[in-house]
Amino acid sequence: MTIELPMAQRDMMFQILSNSEPLSEDKRQEVLDSPVFGTVFTDHMVDICWSEKGGWHRPRVQPYGPIPLDPAAAVLHYGQEIFEGIKAYRHDDGSIWTFRPDQNALRMQRSAKRMAMPELPVDYFIQALRELIAVDGDWVPSAAETSLYIRPFMFAKEAFLGVRPAKKVAFYVIASPAGPYFGGAVDPVSIWLSTTYRRAAKGGTGGAKTGGNYAASLLAQTEAAEHGCHQVLFLDSETGTNIEELGGMNVVLVYKDGTVVTPKSDTILAGITRDSVLKLAEERGHAIERRDVGIDEWREGSASGDIVEAFACGTAATVVPIGQLKTPDFTIGSEDATPGELTMSLRKELLDIQHGRIPDVHQWMMRLDQ
Numbered sequence: 001m002t003i004e005l006p007m008a009q010r011d012m013m014f015q016i017l018s019n020s021e022p023l024s025e026d027k028r029q030e031v032l033d034s035p036v037f038g039t040v041f042t043d044h045m046v047d048i049c050w051s052e053k054g055g056w057h058r059p060r061v062q063p064y065g066p067i068p069l070d071p072a073a074a075v076l077h078y079g080q081e082i083f084e085g086i087k088a089y090r091h092d093d094g095s096i097w098t099f100r101p102d103q104n105a106l107r108m109q110r111s112a113k114r115m116a117m118p119e120l121p122v123d124y125f126i127q128a129l130r131e132l133i134a135v136d137g138d139w140v141p142s143a144a145e146t147s148l149y150i151r152p153f154m155f156a157k158e159a160f161l162g163v164r165p166a167k168k169v170a171f172y173v174i175a176s177p178a179g180p181y182f183g184g185a186v187d188p189v190s191i192w193l194s195t196t197y198r199r200a201a202k203g204g205t206g207g208a209k210t211g212g213n214y215a216a217s218l219l220a221q222t223e224a225a226e227h228g229c230h231q232v233l234f235l236d237s238e239t240g241t242n243i244e245e246l247g248g249m250n251v252v253l254v255y256k257d258g259t260v261v262t263p264k265s266d267t268i269l270a271g272i273t274r275d276s277v278l279k280l281a282e283e284r285g286h287a288i289e290r291r292d293v294g295i296d297e298w299r300e301g302s303a304s305g306d307i308v309e310a311f312a313c314g315t316a317a318t319v320v321p322i323g324q325l326k327t328p329d330f331t332i333g334s335e336d337a338t339p340g341e342l343t344m345s346l347r348k349e350l351l352d353i354q355h356g357r358i359p360d361v362h363q364w365m366m367r368l369d370q
């Protein structure tokens with residue numbers, strides 16, 4: 001391991017500890033040629049500490065590897081943890097860009113607030129991405145529709161079994177080359193409606209990106225898989241009649257008259273992908289409605305032909321058509337459903353912006369490698 005000079009002209013002075021045993025160029029290329037989501041990680045990671053006394057301190061980039069953790073660390077007992085998901089894209093000229101990182105940074109602050117954790121300043125969040133790309137930029141793949149998935153996360157590392165907000169927290173950033181989340185081409189995915197389990201309750205943590213929400217979704221996700229479905233759709237916990245979101249994606253419906261509808265609730269994660277595609281749809285003249293959406297509305301609208309498309313969206317998944325929704329009582333759509341026209345064209349426009357193939361008129365992109 002070699003210690004290099006900290007990077008200058010940055011808000012935080014990062015110490016750079018280089019990995020003395022990085023993956024060989026050949027092996028890395030093999031991974032980049034056909035990345036499988038979330039399986040192989042780059043050579044380095046960002047590590048920043050926070051303590052009640054010292055604030056944010058000791059920022060560094062270090063070799064990717066196990067994190068030393070006291071068995072009494074609060075995260076292991078009470079789940080005080082939050083995370084983000086964001087991608088880096090290689091453009092045709094070799095430059096490396098990311099998409100709306102300020103929005104991820106702000107959402108992480110909101111998640112931190114809800115989970116009684118310190119808020120990482122937006123600038124530090126963005127600088128952490130830059131520092132990682134400065135050492136691991138070669139890991140950003142260039143093949144069509146590939147990217148480097150970046151996972152910033154923060155957890156309570158104080159060794160203390162009393163139940164209160166931790167006084168010591170760690171922030172890390174790891175990254176992993178990514179291809180399509182569901183693998184293969186853009187085939188419509190099938191969704192299972194969970195009528196047994198709820199993901200989030202009013203006043204709970206559904207709007208925060210915290211591990212517990214995902215833990216709570218796993219049994220329902222297993223149920224979905226048992227019914228041959230890719231993902232699970234949750235209903236609201238109060239009435240059990242309105243759709244909320246999938247385990248790791250937002251849901252959007254498209255009406256015959258062009259209206260685009262998505263559930264609105266504090267218990268849903270405010271997706272940056274959804275916000276972006278709805279903006280693109282709005283600019284094309286589509287009416288956008290953010291409101292309660294009943295499962296009956298989806299069922300009846302599909303049967304009458306009023307609802308013509310449904311899609312899921314999120315950073316990892318991008319935009320994916322929903323082919324079929326299965327429930328214990330009825331099924332919407334068919335196994336051989338074809339992707340919706342608006343779904344595919346919004347998907348294309350978003351990916352074209354992210355991959356630098358069309359002008360970024362919204363100034364959503366930020367260059368990371370300079």
Ligand code: PLP
Pocket residue numbers: 085245246247248249250269270271272273274313314315316
């Ligand atoms: N909902 C949940 C539960 C998620 O995990 C995600 C993924 O991050 C989303 C929605 C979509 O959010 P975004 O588009 O910001 O990735």
Ligand code: COI
Pocket residue numbers: 084085086247248249314315316317
């Ligand atoms: C993301 O899309 O970034 C997520 O965090 C969702 C997760 C299921 C991979």
